[in-house]
Amino acid sequence: MASGLHESSFANPVVRWIDQRMPIFTMMQKEYGSFPTPRNFNYFWNFGALAMINLVIMIATGVFLAMNYTAHTSLAFESVERIMRDVNYGWLIRYVHMNGASMFFIVVYIHIWRGLYYGSYKAPRELLWMLGVVIFILMMATAFMGYVLPWGQMSFWGATVITNLFSAIPLVGDSIVTLLWGGFSVDNPTLNRFFSLHYLLPFVIAGVVFLHVAALHITGSNNPLGIDPKGPQDTVPFHPYYTAKDSVGMIVYFAVFAFLVFFTPNYLGHPDNYIPANPLSTPAHIVPEWYFLPFYAILRAVPNKLGGVLMMFGAIAVLFVLPWLDRSPVRSMRFRPIAKWLMLLWTVNFFVLMWAGGRPAEGIYVLIARLSTAYYFAYFLVILPLLSKIERPLPLPESISRAVLRGGGPLRGAAAAKPMEKA
C-alpha cells in the first residue's frame, strides 16, 4: 500500500496500468470471471442476464426514438407516424422498443417466477428480493408512461384511467390527481412530464439493478436445489460456464424477440392506439397492455373504488413481505410436496387473472376474477404461513455436487461417490 497502487494480476501493460489505478479489471474478473457459481443452474437462471440485456436494448432504442419524438399533444402522434414512415429504420427502432417492453415483462415475470418457485426470496436474500420488487414497480411505471407517449386513444384513456386510480385516496385524492395531470384533465402538461419521467426512470432502474447485482454478489446465487454450496466442489467459475449458458439463452431470446418484431409487430398491442387521442370519446373496450392485465383484473374484481385500488397495489406490495410470510427454511419447491402444487396452481391462477383482465367486466368473468383474486392473496397470506408450520419437506441432498453428479434429486442411500474437485 506504500505506493497506493492496487496489486494487479494482469500482464497486459495497458490493462495493468489502468487496473493498478482503478481495479475495474480485477473487479470484473472477480465478479464475472472466477465468481464461484452453483454448478447446477437450469435455464431459469438465464433470465437475470436477459433482463439486463433487455434494459440496455430499451435504453438504446429509446434514446434514438427520443431524437425524433415530439412531446406535444398536437404533434406527438404525427411524430410517431413520421418515425414509422420517414425516419430511416424508424419502424425497426420503434417496433424493437414496443415489443421490447413486452419481452422485458416476459423475461421479468419468468425471473420472478424462478424466485418464487426456488425460494430465492428467503434468507439471506431478502434485500436482494426486495430490490427486485422495486425494479418491477419502476418498470411498470416506466412502461405505463411510455405507452402514453404516442398519444393514441389507448394512450390517452389509459393515462386517464390509471391517474384516476389516485382519486380513490380519501380527502386528498382529487388534489393529487390534479397535481399528476398539471391541469384538470390529461393534457399537454401531463404528456410533457410523462416524457420527462419516461426518459429518467430507466436510469433509475439501472441504478437499482446495480444494487440488485451488488447484493447478489454478496449472498451468491440461489440454485434449483435451494441449498447452499458447501465448497468448491459445488461451484463452477461464472466464466466460461455461465457466460456460455447465458449465451444459449440469449440466442433463443433474440429469436423470439426477432419473430415478434419482424412477423407480428402489433400482435401484443391494441389497434385503437393507432387512432389519435380524442378526449371526447372513450374506446368501447378499454384494456391495458397484456402485462398489466392480472393486476387490472384484481382492480375490477373488487366492487369498491378504494378497495379495488388498495387490492391492486397490495398484490405487488405483498411481495415485499413475502420473505417473512413464508417461514419454511426449505427454499426449493422441489422438496416441498404440498407448497409445490399450490405454487403451480398460483401460477395457473396468475394466467387466469391475466385472461380475466382482458375480458369485459361482466357476468361470469367477474366471478372468475374474484375467485382468482382470492387465491392470489390466499397463497401469500394464508397458505405459505400455514405450510411453514405444518408441511413436512422431503429430505434435502447433502450437497449440490452429490445431488447433481449422481443423477439429480436427493441422494438415495449412502453409496454416493466422493464429490469431485473439478469439472
Place this chain on the structure above:
Amino acid sequence: MADTLAPSSSPSTGGAHGPEQGTKRDFLKLVTGSFAVIGVGAIAWPFIASMNPAKDVLALASTDVDVGHIAEGQAVTVMWRGKPVFVRHRTPQEIEQARSVDVSSLRDPEADAARVQKAPWLIVVGVCTHLGCVPLGQKPTDPRGDYGGWFCPCHGSEYDTSGRIRRGPAPTNLVVPEYAFTSDTLIRIG
C-alpha cells in the same frame, strides 16, 4: 474461488488436433466472437442510419424560385435546406468586374463563367466558408467589402461579385448549389 480457470489454455476441454492448430475451444471462441462482432455491427447500422436525413427531410430538399421580379442590381435570399441562398441579378459592371479578374491570382481559382449558368444570375449558398456565418451584402445599404460582393461580419472575409473569396480567413469561394432554369424566370435549386 478454488477454480481459477484459464479457459483458452485448457487443452483438456478442446478436441486438440495438435499443438500448432489450436484447440476446439479456440475455434469456438473465434466463431462466437466473429458472430458477436457481426451481430453488433448489424444492429448498430440501423441506429446510425436513423440519424441521417429522414425521407420527409429529403423530400423538402429542393426549392423553386421565381426570379422574374428581381430587378437588375437587386438580390433576394431564399431558404434552401435550412440555409440562405443568395440570388443576385448582377449589373453589367458587376459582371465585367467578375470577369476581368486574373483567375490565377485568386485563392480559390475559378472563372466567373464556371460559376454561373446565365451571366446576370449569380446563385450561391449564403454561408461563409470560414465558419458558417451569413455574409452581408444582399441589401444595397449593407457593407459589401472592397470587391463589391459580400462581407462577412464575423471574421471579415470579403467576396467579389462572383462570390469568390478575395480577402480574409475563408479558404474557398461561396458554394454554388446545384440548380437549373426550369423556365426563363424559374429556378429550381437542389
